Amino acid sequence: MFQRFFGFVYLSAVSQLVNLTGTQAECPVQLNPQRAVVRYGGSVAVNCSSSVPHKGMGWEASEGAVPMTGDSLITWRVSNLIEWDIEPFCYINHEKQCQVELPVTIYKTPDSVSISIVNHRGPMIEGKQYELQCDVHDVAPVQNLTVKWYKGQTLLNQTTFIDASKTPVNETTTLLIRPDRADDGAQYRCEAELELGAEGPQPPPKETSGRLNVELNYKPKHLNSTETIIKNDEVTLNCTVKANPAPMYTWHSEHLKEEISFSVLQASTVLLSPGNYTCTATNSLGSDSKVFIIKSTGSRPTFWTVLIFFQLLVALIIVLYDLCDFSLPISTIFIKMKTNLLWFLGLYIIGIVSGDSCSLEISPSRIVVKFGDPVSVSCVASRPVRVLGWESVIAASHTQNDLSVQWRVDSLTDWIEEPICYGVFFTAPRQCEEKLNLVLYKKPDSVSISLVNHSSPVEEGREYHLQCEVQNVAPVQYLVLRWYRGKTEVYNHSFSELSPATPVQVSSTLLIVPNRADNGAQYRCEAELQLGAEGPQPPPTVQSDVLSIAVQYPPDFRSPEEEILDISEDSEMVLDCTAEGNPPPVYIWTSSNLQEQADNQAVLRAASLGPGVYTCTASNILGKKSKQFVIKHKSKGESNKTH
Structure with missing residues (x-):
């Protein structure tokens, strides 16, 4: 198996075949x-x-024919080739007449x-x-056509065609998209x-x-549903949100005495007292609200200020006590003072470091949840806290009394x-x-496999595309699509370059070039969500x-070589012409020695077959192949010599 560009795979080697009446090896x-x-x-x-x-x-050709000549090099030449079905061939009279066809592709x-x-x-x-449509007008030959879909510079999908028509045709292919707000202004194009x-x-x-x-319309959506602000002289409440059409803003609070339609409130223009301020952004598709919580600053001592003051007071008392103990030598007093001071200095540093960290811990830090x-x-906060809470579109909560707070949703x-x-x-x-690392996932509604623009059966040596479609899966960046032939994985396709969190439809294409050994082969595809250690296992x-x-x-003989048979008189002859082909081949025997037609018989059995060539x-519908049998009779003398 060899991987080909954009995730396509060759499953078998391809032999370049020329459709000849006799191969070039047989025709000189x-x-x-x-x-x-x-x-x-x-x-x-083209030279012959x-x-x-x-x-x-x-x-011999409908255009540019060259009459029979004794030359050993002749050229078929056409200056304006406009015949779509032209099939020129070069012929020669050697031991017998034979010919070689020239494959011509007019595009x-x-x-x-x-x-x-x-x-x-x-x-x-x-x-x-939405469904995008690409129309390609008057192109030939369609079996060589590939239509590619692009979003910006990114290849999204491509379609090939199996129609064997040589003349120009019109073709149409479609692409399903489900845009999100990141796609506003995106540019799509198709390429033939x-x-x-x-x-x-x-x-x-091309x-x-x-x-x-x-151009995409989408409703307003704030990143966070709540925001807590500690009041100072420069408080700003910014409710600006991206939406199309542009949203209108309204503010509600017991502290606001007039209607305000701006997206931003500043303390320099509006008196902002401690309390809750609700901003609602609205357009024709919907609305979304955000609550700003303004809290006042207090002048009371903080927990760490009280603790550090207490540490210094105790240190001072111990030092004074040591100085008043006249029974101890001066050197001992200084050693004890040094030890106590270092101990309290350590406590002081711990207090400072503890005050500089955020001290919030989410458990679990990453969670994987099935849709619904x-x-x-x-x-959990590891130091005293004024307010502890969750900002969330749903189930937002906060506490002023506890060091822990839960975010709980019954159906996400x-x-x-x-x-x-x-x-x-x-x-x-x-x-x-x-921020909580949250992964919300949904298994696909369906996974289907099909032949693109073709129905079975397929022909040996031609290219075909298999397509696997995955409907409504999320998040797509965790999706791995695996291709199997029987129980063997032949290719896998990941979508890590995509980023939408909402369910999407994606597809993957596999290029195969089947041979006769692939007859009856079974293909399938499997969509797997690899959600990490926190996700479901398997x-x-x-x-x-x-x-x-x-x-x-087409038919092919197990032993295509000419067979020469030496048979004694009156012995039975068996000529086995069995060939493998699909559809099963039809057999015709020709010889000047055959008295009656032997129609559709793979094996001739007869004692009366005379010497000669058979x-x-x-x-079958895909081609034909011939094999010769030469029968030679032994004389009685030759027969006796063999005994």
């Missing part, structure tokens, strides 16, 4: 180049040469490539699903690229649509939730916060159904 001519790729209306020239004596060779780049939103005009709304192989133009010709700019399940998290269904534990302390730092997974691949391939041809 060489084509240069062996395959022609020509732009519609362009010129083409031979290094063996012959009775004449030439080119035409699209007249236009356009992008649009299906059944919608105007701004999109956050969280709703003709991948014509090594003989085609490099880089491959046409790009115009850019589709996404309950959740409970505690926040808010995808944007980012709870923050905050503390307002007596000493510096007076206010700090710790990780939650959802599997697709199994997709069985039926592969059709040709068996096995054929």
Whole structure:
């Protein structure tokens, strides 16, 4: 297995086959180049040469035919190639006449490539699903076409086509999106690229649509539902929030005597007394409120001030006591004074360091919750606190009496939730916060696998795309999509580069080139959410159904070489022409010695088969192959010699 660009995978080696009436190994001519790729209306020239004596060779074609000649190098040449179905071949009269067909690919780049939103005009709304459509007009050949979808410079998806039409066609492909507010102003485009192989133009010709700019409407959403502020001379309440259309603001508080429609309140323009101030931002899609809690500063001694003062007082008393103990030598008194001072200095430093840390601990620090399940998290302060609480869109809470506070939700269904534990302390730092690492997840509604633009069976040696679609999964950055052939994992696709927290639809594509050994192979894909050590173990997974691949391939003999059989007179002859093919091949026998037609028999059994050449041809809808049997009879003398 070899990985190919953007996560596509080759599952088998591909042999470059030329569709020949007889292969070049059997027919002594060489084509240069062996395959022609020509732009519609362009010129083409291909040489046919031979290094063996012959009775004449030439080119047969509906355009540019070359009459039979005795030359050993002839050129098929067309200056304006416009015949889509042209099938030129070079023939030679050597021991017998044979011919080699030239594969010709005539291509035409699209007249236009356009992008649009299906059944919608105007701004999109956050969280709703929309379908983008890419229309490619007048392109050929469609089986070499790849349509790629881009958001900015990021490749989102690509589609290939299996239609065998050689003439220009119109094609349409679609992409489902569910935009969030980060997509406001995003630019989508689609690109039609003709991948014509090594003989085609490099880089491959491509046409790009115009850019589709996404204008997104979304309701206001504050990052935090509450904010606590310690009052000073420069208090500012900033309620500004991003929304489209732009929101209107209203303020409510028992301390406000007039209506205010600004997004920001400043103490320099409005008297802001301690208390609660509720700001509501509203647009046509909804509203969201935030509560500002202003607390006054007090002049009473803090806990650590009292503790440090008490430490110094005790130290002073002990020092004075030691000085008054005249029974002790002076050196002993100084040693005791030094020890006591160092001990209290250590307590003082501990008090200072303790006052400088935030001292908030969330338990557990990271939590993984299934959509709709309950959740409970505690926040503990390790030093005295004025106010301890949780800022949250739902279940916000606070306490002024305890050193711990719980954030508890009976059924968590808010995808944007980012709870923050905050503390307002007596000493510096007076206010700090710790954010809870919360992962809200949802298993996919469904996982499906299909062949892109094709239904089984497939043909050996051609490229096909399998697509795995995952519906409504979150968060997608933890998703790993695994591809299996039977029980063997052949590829996995992660989506760590994506960031939306809400459920999305994603897909992955696998490129396969099946051979006859793949007939009956079973493919499936599996979506796995790898949520870390705090998540469920084993990780939650959802599997697709199994997709069985039926592969059709032309007949091939187990032993294709000519068989020469020496048979004694009157002995029974068995000619085994069995070939493997799908659909099962039909057999035709030809020989001047056959008295009656042997239709659709893989094996001839007869005692009356005379000396000569017997040709068996096995054929199905994909091709045919012949094998020769040469029968030679031994004379009685030769037969006796063998005994």
